Amino acid sequence: MSAFFVTGTDTDAGKTLVTSGLLALARRRGLSTLGLKPVASGCEATHEGLRNADALALQAQSHPATDYDSINPIAFAPAIAPHLAARRAGLTLALDTLVERTRPLLERGHNLALVEGAGGWRVPLNESEDLSALAVRLELPVLLVVGLRLxxxxxxxxxxEAIRADGLTLAGWSGSLVDPEFASDAALYRDNLATLEATLSAPCLGIIPWLGTGEARTMAESAAEHLELPDGD
Structure with a gap:
């Protein structure tokens, strides 16, 4: 284990559920953990500033405790693509800034550090850079969360394919059932999972069934029951 970048097949694919679940599992085993969400949209205004539910879930599973602004240094209120949220705020996101904010935290030497992206792999940061370039610059192996749906x-x-084309290693994948109806035909559901296992050419870290909704810490602990930690350095 060490540091990984977590991406998803789309927005709402279950990235935070898997990321927090892996961190919870590592904590159970007595390991130090760090969950980072460098850019987050869809944040709520609080007396402490903008706060994102996903980033708070990662903060809750980070041990030793880490301050919120380190975990989520760039936060926007609108629940839209980060580059569009930045434009509305009169700002321009830059890859160099994210690298400068993220790299020192990863160098602290946690047993497991996970950097969660936003949306899917090709989410733009600005007119010429994608958020996936953060994983490239930091040379992080990637964990893919597949939102299990049609x-x-x-x-x-x-x-x-895009991850590998960018020169990175797909270190593992996990599935998260985001549409309960997708599993209504048990045989077909198993066939879909078998196809994913056969074609992704990476270790499966687990399949999380439909867990419904609940408090973030409880959800993370429930997800941990269905996951295995990735292999790392």
Whole structure:
């Protein structure tokens, strides 16, 4: 284990559930953990500033404790693509800034550090840079979260191809059932999972069933029951 970048097949694919679940599992095993969400949209205004539910879930599973602004240094209120949220705020996101904010935290030497992206692999930061370039600059192996729903096989394979085309290692993948109806035909559901396992050419870290909704810490602990930690340095 060490540091990984977590991406998804799409927005709402279950990235935070898997990321927080892996961190919770590592904590159970007595390991130090760090979850980072460098850019987050869809934040709520609080007396402490903008706060993102996903980033708070990662903060809750980071040990030793880490301050919020380190975990989520760039936060926007609108729940839209980060580059569009930045434009509305009169700002321009820059890859160099994210690298400068993220790299020192990863160098602290946590047993498991996970950097969660926003949306899918090709989410733009600005007119010329994508958020995926952060993983490239930091030379992080990638964990792919597949939102298990109709169409997920193509989305997963295309994302895996893009990750490898960018010169990075797909270190593992996990599935998160985001549409309960997708599993209503048990045999077909198993066939979909078998196709993913056969075509992604990376270790499966686990399949999380439909867990419904709940408090973030409880959800992370429940997700941990269905996951295995990735291999790392």
């Amino acid at each position: 169409g997920c096989i193509s989305h997963a394979r295309l994302t895996a």
